[in-house]
Amino acid sequence: MAKEKACRRCKVITTGKVCPNCKSTDLSPDWSGIILVFDPAKSQVARTLDITTPNKYALKVS
Numbered sequence: 001m002a003k004e005k006a007c008r009r010c011k012v013i014t015t016g017k018v019c020p021n022c023k024s025t026d027l028s029p030d031w032s033g034i035i036l037v038f039d040p041a042k043s044q045v046a047r048t049l050d051i052t053t054p055n056k057y058a059l060k061v062s
């Protein structure tokens, strides 16, 4: 299984070296908690975290 990293800017979780969402390379291997957002408009969590794109996000990124 590939090591997943979380973007420090937008918290998207990715196995790549570049964030697929904001194109940042500022990725952290030290994260915890996963939020799956399918419909940001209907998700309270997504609104709280300012998420606008359906994706997999980390709850905490160090």
Ligand SMILES: [Zn+2]
Residues within 6 Å of the ligand: 007, 008, 009, 010, 011, 012, 019, 020, 021, 022, 023, 024
């Ligand atoms: Zn990002």
